[in-house]
Amino acid sequence: MLGYAAPLQRLIDELSKLPGIGPKSAQRLAFYLLNAEEADVAALGEAILQIKSEIGRCQECFNYATEQLCPICxxxxxxxxxxxxxxxxxxxxxxxxxxxxxxxYHVLGGALSPVEGLGPGDLNISQLRRRIQELGCQEVILATSPTVEGDATAEFLRGELAGLVERITRIALGLPVGGDLDYADQVTLARSLRGRTLMEE
Amino acid sequence: MLGYAAPLQRLIDELSKLPGIGPKSAQRLAFYLLNAEEADVAALGEAILQIKSEIGRCQECFNYATEQLCPICxxxxxxxxxxxxxxxxxxxxxxxxxxxxxxxYHVLGGALSPVEGLGPGDLNISQLRRRIQELGCQEVILATSPTVEGDATAEFLRGELAGLVERITRIALGLPVGGDLDYADQVTLARSLRGRTLMEE
Structure with a gap:
């Protein structure tokens, strides 16, 4: 079997490293780029080269930012x-x-995960405590994902932040809007029942 | 709604232009690149920037090539x-x-397509005639895709090349290996029957 020309093979190899892009998709993308407008290809290449150097983290909330603070802060x-x-x-x-x-917002930088070796020290928690006090927060909404790790992180933070802030809330778990009850899994249905809210007149 | 930081938005926009990559995938890829190793990101960016300048066409068969002739020629x-x-x-x-x-091989550069305005003059056919004569070919295999356009192109070339070469053949159309007969479409099944071959003992 004969390989592709070296620069083409290199591009296919690099594209294959991207998540969700297998060898077949990488090949299709590479051929697309070969036939695309010079300017478009250059724009993509440069956007990729610049991304790491131009984007840092917000010093307050750890969101992505091009300056010291992100646009939200x-x-x-x-x-x-x-x-x-x-x-x-x-x-x-x-x-x-x-x-x-x-x-x-406050970006933790992940969730507690013993499997991946991520403990409380790996998350931006000390900065979180400082911000809650400095900002004089009255409510903290725990919007970690409804996964085992996200739930554990929310539970951990509830304990950590108790006393520091008046209200600690968790985003609602239940059926997605437009979702079919028939297709929902048992756990979601159970959470949806447990979190039921009073209908207003 | 607040946008992403400008360099991130630019990267997402450029990635969204790729075929098969929607806004959601583009965002996922952009976040992946933001967190990826600096060297990997640079390698991808450079592979993309170089692809257009480093790869041309083989002067004989129109395959991609880094030199005048492709590795096969x-x-x-x-x-x-x-x-x-x-x-x-x-x-x-x-x-x-x-x-x-x-x-x-000989790369046509497409197939005849009245819809896309591609006629015989847009394909590398004059070079094909010259090569057949210069190489002293005894067989031409028409391996255009089994689509309406590919079939029409094969049929057109059969007429064009008649007299120029002894044997003109078409790749076999039939059931894919490992495919279930039950799931095959009617046209494929019909072609598969029509193209049946004698079983050897």
């Missing part, structure tokens, strides 16, 4: 009495897209 | 009496992976 209109705790910046962005929350 | 052990006609270099590579064919 810089925004004076955000409500600093409510702090929403998430695992990753991508979770923060998902919540922002929902457009429901106007407070500040 | 440079290989003196290939059988130059059989020429296999494909639409794209990716088809050539797929056939090479099968490891069955030891002749030379």
């Amino acid at each position: 810089q925004d004076p209109t955000r409500d600093c009495t409510v702090l929403c705790i998430v695992e990753q910046p991508s979770d923060l962005m998902a919540l922002e897209r929902a457009g429901e929350f106007r407070g500040l | 440079q290989d003196p052990t290939r059988d130059c009496t059989v020429l296999c006609i494909v639409e794209q270099p990716s088809d050539l590579m797929a056939l090479e992976r099968a490891g069955e064919f030891r002749g030379l």
